[in-house]
Amino acid sequence: MPDASAEVQFLSGIRVVDFTQFEAGPSCTEALAWLGAEVVKIENPGVGDPGRRLRKGKPDDDPYYFQQFNANKKSITVNLKSPRGLALVKDLLRKADVCVENMAPGTIERLGLGYDDVKAINPGIIYCQVKGFGTGSPYEKNLAFDMIAQATGGTISVTGEKGRMPVKPGLSLGDTGTGMTMAITILGALFRRTQTGEGHRLQVAMQDAMLHYMRTNFATQARSGRAVERDGAHSGGGSNAPSGLYPCAPGGANDYVWIMTSRANPEHWSRLCNVMGREELVNDPRFATPADRVKNHEELDAMITAWTKTRTKHEAMDQVGSAGIPAGAVFDTMELINEPTFEQRGIMQYMQHPSYQPFKMPAWPVRIDGRPPQVKASPILGQHTDEVLTNWLGLSKAEVKSLHADDVV
């Protein structure tokens, strides 16, 4: 379906110098790339973004992780530790609108590319840093990966079964969740700059960004006066019932359906009684009010379980959902990748890459005038070195050749 996606030009002409690696930084610049910015990764010759490889010394041995966070970008290799390489990157920064980095604390400054250095050569640049912990935090010099952000940002503490140990939410919110908040702020700064011409310094810490996704929990805590406890199969602050994961046939690891009735919409409950053929429950005094249903939720859960267990999760979702009650089957990653409407709708697309088999992956999820942005190949290491040096800096073929010969690029 060739027209399920479209090339998006929202950020056409915007130049991003991208020093990011792994995921928290690349997910941010990836959002800019989906929207049409020219995102140029600056990578070390021969090695590149460590996200390119799973094992030391084996570049590009995992074609899946790197591709998803670097689609639609360009790559140039520059030896940042050589004076000529550093000068070259400074020349690129002079021509850039945005630069983004998420190196370990202190690294970019040691390279001579800290905020003051870059601002001095390009006062209009939007200079962006993603770190594990914020400046002024007791941990500001510490390293972080996704799970460290999720531990220290609270998301792990609220995830897991009631009365059992915590678990990590199985997605990389510490990385991509942080990247999204930075992308939003960059775009705000770019919009402002169309009026003022002024640059800005933007900084986000992964721990801090987690709080943004924890706001509902802070509301729950404010009401109760207690730290939020885990109740992963019910959740919602315990204020809606019935609401939770119910087991379905044939009893596999992900054969569950989430059924939710909202206290704000009491008709959810009466509809559910009708779907289950239990109309008499609507007027049962044990379940008459939302508060009654919360109080007697264990009885309710047992009745609903008896009903869901005789159906597959697909049947349960279809019957409950089409009756106007929020319901969702638990889909695993294989079911999702094989769900045909994601591909029909451009929500999943194949990346056509010169080095790898076509790979189906999630695209940017927002439709723009009906279609999500088109997935283009992630770059081979250094693929765009010559192109960018020529287009951005106007270097001659001979100059580019000399940079290669001297191992600067």
Added chain:
Amino acid sequence: MPDASAEVQFLSGIRVVDFTQFEAGPSCTEALAWLGAEVVKIENPGVGDPGRRLRKGKPDDDPYYFQQFNANKKSITVNLKSPRGLALVKDLLRKADVCVENMAPGTIERLGLGYDDVKAINPGIIYCQVKGFGTGSPYEKNLAFDMIAQATGGTISVTGEKGRMPVKPGLSLGDTGTGMTMAITILGALFRRTQTGEGHRLQVAMQDAMLHYMRTNFATQARSGRAVERDGAHSGGGSNAPSGLYPCAPGGANDYVWIMTSRANPEHWSRLCNVMGREELVNDPRFATPADRVKNHEELDAMITAWTKTRTKHEAMDQVGSAGIPAGAVFDTMELINEPTFEQRGIMQYMQHPSYQPFKMPAWPVRIDGRPPQVKASPILGQHTDEVLTNWLGLSKAEVKSLHADDVV
């Protein structure tokens, strides 16, 4: 600390007509409000956004949930079912740059405010819709809340303990995670519009947006050929060891520390041996390579647990983290709200609200030129009706009075 935050003007002059409710929509328009847009909530007289109340018929009985998703916004009340009310909202839409809605499928169109209606009166508007399921999905008419998006978008399937039932990630990613992708796209469209003057239609589905946060899992699945299984206390695709949650003294519900050694940085492992006073392990053949450590991770986990159990999570994080190994204590919501540096750094701020006690809440996590945006009060229902009708539409005092008298606003 009054100067830990600053008023941000990035979107100064941008007018947003905000029909959103609960969280998926409001989290999107909240991001715009943090950056200085004039976000005007359109609410039903007497009732308002259902996010204002936890219990039917009790408006504003929860001052915490609504406040966090509606800080820095304005509120006007309009009866959309009256012809004069509808005409008034159309007049506002003529003056708006952006409108956003996340009503149940079909509702906004039934109100006469569908895309074609609004485009006809303002071709330059950026018209945005957030739904549970995408147009073209088998579930496109279904209702959704956060947990339904997380069930059908895969995040629940990968969250939980190994071999046990799935659990919901305890944060509202289905809502706020979706809102972030829409906010990014709106800002891209606004930027483009400075050059073209053209409006756009933007649509996102909560299920689809979850895939964006699941990309690392899709990489893991592509490598293994199998649906990703839960392993919530280790995670990371099982390719790093040691990495996981380790129990600490005194054994409370959240007395755990996540310690992570990355295969891409073998010095994490040797540093950890040194921190634990187990230098002999560095050269132990059982743990010599990253692959050896993955293979023998149970032995490793037992040794690390013996060490962490004799320390608090704070001590363990301090010792391991300061030695250059990624480490994070599991902080609960109460520990986070009471952590003083969040307030010192403007990452948490107090909302000063005319009706409620000051409430400490997470602010926008990104620092702009050193400071996060300032938290201002969420609006009282209808607080800005007269102001907006006067400023946007130029209505006279008498005209506004007549609209009140006739229950239009």
